[in-house]
Amino acid sequence: MTRIIMHGCNGHMGRVISDLCENNDNVEIVAGVDPVTSCDHTYPVYKNINDCGLKADAVIDFSNAAAVDGLLDYCTEKNIPLVLCTTGLSDEQIKKVEEASKKTAVLRSANMSLGINTLMDLLKKAARVFAPAGFDIELVEKHHNRKLDAPSGTAIALADSVNEALNNEYTYVYDRSERREKRDPKEIGISAVRGGNIVGEHEVIFAGTDEVITFTHTAYSRSVFASGAIEAAKFLAGKPAGLYDMADVIAEK
Secondary structure (H helix, E strand, O other): OEEEEEEOOOOHHHHHHHHHHHOOOOEEEEEEEOOOOOOOOOOOEEOOHHHOOOOOOEEEEOOOHHHHHHHHHHHHHHOOOEEEOOOOOOHHHHHHHHHHOOOOEEEEOOOOOHHHHHHHHHHHHHHHHHOOOOOEEEEEEEEOOOOOOOOOHHHHHHHHHHHHHOOOOOEEEOOOOOOOOOOOOOEEEEEEEEOOOOOEEEEEEEEOOOOEEEEEEEEOOOHHHHHHHHHHHHHHOOOOOEEEOHHHHHHOO
16 A cells, blocks of 8 residues: 655645545555645645655655745655656756755656656657658647646657657757748747646647658546556655656556
8 A cells, every 4th residue: 555645635636636546445645735725635634744744655746836845855854755746847946856866766757647658758769760851840739728837848848858869959949939030950849829628738740741740649637647646656655766757657567
């Protein structure tokens, strides 16, 4: 049984994860942390994680960037593995994540979906074939109108996967409205759409002469991310200090 603290338990993802854990005999949420403590849960909820004295095998975080610093401090002090799902972190916070991983196990991923993380591997293989053949690379991501960061962390992670396969020779272009020039062959265009209640859609386009190859991942509910986060927590429990990602989880499948 993997015991979990749900950090951000009353957010959209926190509630979905809580519901899934209720019907999973292998995991248990022993406590939640959220500024709003009035939501009906079967576990106690604290406004601040420092007020939680319960033992756990891992923390799952779906909160916001402002809460991440304190969470990292808590997990390193208590030596509790952390599944860090919050996006939009600053460069300083990313460095702090790396420092924390020297003291405890941290799994950081911009997207917890097993499908997205498998797609990243496929994109690397595709990029090595299509880019040398002169294909242009574009990425379009779509999310609901409440999402704060743009482009999404997942979009950047997908672009990074492509770029890594191409020796990081490509630059990212987010806006062409001020440009009056031909497209640079070594750029990856990234566009963001915000509207309605779109859970998440990412499309990677390889556009060549007379043919276009498109990879698309569509999330129809938040359950795909919640299930991945739970699998990550089960994987991370008992792991030594280090920085992990969903590729490590998939490798154990």
